[in-house]
Amino acid sequence: MKLIGSYSSPYVRKISVILLEKEIAFEFVNRINSDGEDIVTRYSPLNKVPVLVADDNSIWFDSPVIAGYLEALNIPPQLQPTDGAQARYMHQVEALADGLLDAATQLAHELKKKPGQQNDADIIALRGKITRALDWLEQQLVAGKITAQPLTVGTIAIGCAIGFINRRRIAQGWCVDHPQLIRLVESLFRRESFLRTEPQAS
Numbered sequence: 001m002k003l004i005g006s007y008s009s010p011y012v013r014k015i016s017v018i019l020l021e022k023e024i025a026f027e028f029v030n031r032i033n034s035d036g037e038d039i040v041t042r043y044s045p046l047n048k049v050p051v052l053v054a055d056d057n058s059i060w061f062d063s064p065v066i067a068g069y070l071e072a073l074n075i076p077p078q079l080q081p082t083d084g085a086q087a088r089y090m091h092q093v094e095a096l097a098d099g100l101l102d103a104a105t106q107l108a109h110e111l112k113k114k115p116g117q118q119n120d121a122d123i124i125a126l127r128g129k130i131t132r133a134l135d136w137l138e139q140q141l142v143a144g145k146i147t148a149q150p151l152t153v154g155t156i157a158i159g160c161a162i163g164f165i166n167r168r169r170i171a172q173g174w175c176v177d178h179p180q181l182i183r184l185v186e187s188l189f190r191r192e193s194f195l196r197t198e199p200q201a202s
């Protein structure tokens, strides 16, 4: 099994965490090869990582699809519910966390531009998405709909999104009014799979 990605990508981290939790052996292949060439378009038309090349050479991209492929291998621990309604809800949580990450990565990109070149309307819209997503997660945790145990792909996706937000200081002060979310991510960040995939400071 090969995971093509970059060490800094939080979406790649999500798949690395799943592979580590399931103790599936894999080779990490950097999207930039030794000649400085980006190899991802050979595998993914959209040029996005992660890409998984399975042992039967089948190619899978987009992290929710890869997570589904890995779950279908039936290797414990189970990270996705089998019950239809519970599985649908977990996918909604995963989609929300991935969407939070989409907004956070776009905001990080926008904020890297010089002040005069930044699009203020985009920044406001992206901050709105991030705030509402964090509030939604807190509400679901308070209602007991998202729980730390058992670990799921949904909670792993939340950990990867918040890890990126913290590292890039995208939503400073978010901790103040999201105590349940802090408790969840603190428990995730103590796991060996998260510790081993923590990106180096850039």
Ligand SMILES: N[C@@H](CCC(=O)N[C@@H](CS)C(=O)NCC(=O)O)C(=O)O
Pocket: 009, 010, 011, 046, 047, 048, 049, 050, 061, 062, 063, 064, 098, 105
């Ligand atoms: N929805 C995708 C998002 C993946 C994604 O946006 N990956 C970024 C790296 S963090 C990427 O490869 N961007 C390159 C590009 O869009 O050209 C997933 O969950 O796998």
